[in-house]
Amino acid sequence: MRFELDTGLSSLQGRRPRNEDFAGVQAPAPHEAERGWVAALADGVSGSETGDGLMAAQTSVMSLLRDFHAVPADWDASVVLDRLLGHQNAWLAAHNRRPGPDGQPREALTTLTAVALRGRRYALAHVGDSRAWLLRDGECLLLTQDHRLERRDFAGLTRALGLDDALRLDHSAGELKVGDRLLLTSDGVHGVLRSRQIADLLRGSTSAQAAADALTAAALAAGSHDNATALVLDVKDLADPGLDDLADLGRRLPSPGPLRVGAVLDGYSVTALVADNGVHRLLQARELATGRLVALKMLRPGRADDPEERALLAHEIWLGLRLAEAPRSRRGAGSSADSGFVRVHAPADGATHFYAVFDWHQGRTLEQLLANGPLDATQALALGQAVARSLSLLHAADVVHRDLKPANLHLGDDGQWRVLDLGVALSRRSSAVARELHAGTPSYINPEQWQDPPQPPDAGSDLFALGVTLYQALTGRLPYGEIEPYQLARYRRDPVSVSRLQPSVPMPLDRVVMRAIARDAKARFETAEELLLALDRSAARDHAAAARVPRHGGSGHDPATTWKIAFGVSVLFNLLLIAWLLFLPR
Structure with a gap:
């Protein structure tokens, strides 16, 4: 199963002399689908006329999108966001310590909100006052908190990329569902539009691009004096669960107890006990909805509470799903079975217990x-x-x-x-x-x-x-x-x-x-x-x-027979020679 995403981006300059917002989305290469998607929105801080804010926003977003899929594949998405943004912050902070061409201090600062979508989960990283929203089942939820201090004598950011040598990011994560609509906005949008207005515009737009256009247009119409940027991500279909998703299921769901022939588990009717090795039980079952036979692998009751055994089973399911997605060029044409491994099925959304489901093969x-x-x-x-x-x-x-x-x-x-x-x-x-x-x-x-x-x-x-x-x-x-x-x-x-x-x-x-x-x-x-x-x-x-044509008569003589005949002739000849020497007249 492939992750399917519809994206929409709108960024309007508004009344500002330049647009210092920057946003983008990066999809994974086909052979790296498991690494997921990444999107980010940055709002450069306009503290000078040198364009340092725009530079900070652009480089922060572009470096994140460029490097997200280049890190080791086993890194957690939150770790990737933290490491890459940390490196970018260090570079901006060092840049700001050097005086500009006019001798004035540099102010390359930017807010940034990034979201990584992997498997069936999202991971957020946030600094500053840009925002992330989630529209699910008609309800709009704000996912971030502004790092901004508003007082009569002072108003400004308390955190931003490039502001300090040490970067403190807010991290959060959650499950994804088909139909979710994620939104990233700059303060030029949410600074003038109320949460209810943003939710209504998200609900009323049929596509991601239409939603993004509607939000920025409404912000300028409401009198925004800032750049207005909206990035919308619509989840159309989810990928197979990643290892983190499966490990989470392993922690949350109970293991099935002893199941006898005829027992029903999540739509599977047990037809036979195949094996029991002291750690796992392997059962043959029939899927009631389709009638096909499958194999169910689960932990024995005595091992059901062992977190390491649960993690190993989650890892086995994940590997099976990963092999099913292996490039066809390496395994030839055909289904995932051509890889030489038994196909594993992703856990159903309504699964009540933790176990693995495999194709059943007679043999x-x-x-x-x-x-x-x-x-x-x-x-x-x-x-x-x-x-x-x-x-x-x-x-x-x-x-x-x-x-x-x-x-x-x-x-x-x-x-x-x-x-x-x-x-x-x-x-x-x-x-x-x-x-x-x-x-x-x-x-x-x-x-x-x-x-x-x-x-x-x-x-x-x-x-x-x-x-x-x-x-x-x-x-x-x-x-x-x-x-x-x-x-x-x-x-x-x-x-x-x-x-x-x-x-x-x-x-x-x-x-x-x-x-x-x-x-x-x-x-x-x-x-x-x-x-x-x-x-x-x-x-x-x-x-x-086997196909070589015999040399003698084309009838397939045994080479050993030929040597035996030659040896016999030689022995006979030597016996005759000895007899002739013995009886030779003197």
């Missing part, structure tokens, strides 16, 4: 398939190629799975392999507790994580785990045996090659798998793309070997 996990014996080379090769593609997408999003193993790889009845369970995956937004957690199954964890000090998991950890999984899929054995935590002795000898245990495995595939599980990290594949390329080349060689 079996690799662990279940291996109960019937190892895979053949063709099946294992298809598995490796599919999972390597999925890891390429995952690592491009700067995410490490951390628990790749046969139980978390699923072959659907549609023939597609999918990676399951992002519950312990690491991203830039993972909490410190999640990072310190030594997650994963020991036998599939690369040896560097057992060293002292241990190395943190990275993309290479997933590639090692995939190599171990392929070895097990081809041979039915683990390359280094069952590993206990910190049992480094297991890694002192190279494992037996795949082809020695399964002679039918082609040597190119053998070499790929053995390189993926090499004891020395430097000898392994560095990226999922490199591993995928090696697997593709292995498949091409196997195909070429």
Whole structure:
């Protein structure tokens, strides 16, 4: 789901010699939709004829809009606003300490009100006497408080950008809803129009631009002596919830209690209990409105009150939604399922409990398939190629799975392999507790994580785990045996090659798998793309070997038979030679 916003901006000079208001909106690039939108309005302080106020307003708004999407993606929106405006304030304050060309003090000051819209929430940052408003369900609410002192002997701003070395911003945040109309105004508008008039104009305008035009025109008609600027943002559709939204749901909503077959939860009827690992329960359910099957993942009652477990589940939902929005150029045409991960659904607006909803796919996990014996080379090769593609997408999003193993790889009845369970995956937004957690199954964890000090998991950890999984899929054995935590002795000898245990495995595939599980990290594949390329080349060689036309008679002779015949002829010839030498007349 994409965030859809309608914007309107009107800025009139009025009776002032110049317009020192400045406002703008910045949308995210298509591949950065999760970063959200940002809008800002600044009102330059007219303390001199040098135009310092206009310069302060313009540079403050433009620098914020320019840099908002350039900061680390894991920064909270309020933190981004605070950091960027803090840097701008420091620059303006330093500028004001230097005398102007005429030797007079500089007065590059401005008010500023900024709003960032991410996921389903907004974040406000405000300094000065510009204002922010929210019209929701017909009611208009003022979101900011003026930093202005009004007395008989003095009237002026108590806070502004560039006024002091230390900037004190007012911050606030709230939920967004479809139909919300946000408004930013300079004091040339709200200084002459009452709150009731502003609300009536917002309600009576059909579009964001019409509302902005109506507000500035009404302000000048009411006798405003200042520049009049209005920036209107209409929320037409909301994006999938961000991590902050999901974490908030995890804190507020209760976890479902024990659910039996036939129980109904938020429009889902439970049809089967699929798994229970002591932390989570996985249920199959049918959505009553559509009849489709889904999977519900929830915390067990004994873990329901653990805030870290709730945060991990929120993070898993967020990662699933993020992967669904991954660029199509990286995963090819088709639906989000083409990414090789199970599609997760955003929590419904009316959800009464906290849980995750996934698509349901009939099929079996690799662990279940291996109960019937190892895979053949063709099946294992298809598995490796599919999972390597999925890891390429995952690592491009700067995410490490951390628990790749046969139980978390699923072959659907549609023939597609999918990676399951992002519950312990690491991203830039993972909490410190999640990072310190030594997650994963020991036998599939690369040896560097057992060293002292241990190395943190990275993309290479997933590639090692995939190599171990392929070895097990081809041979039915683990390359280094069952590993206990910190049992480094297991890694002192190279494992037996795949082809020695399964002679039918082609040597190119053998070499790929053995390189993926090499004891020395430097000898392994560095990226999922490199591993995928090696697997593709292995498949091409196997195909070429199978299609090669035999040299002798076109009937596919066994080369071993040819060598046996040659050896027999040689032995016979040598026996005849010995007999001739023995019976040669003297």
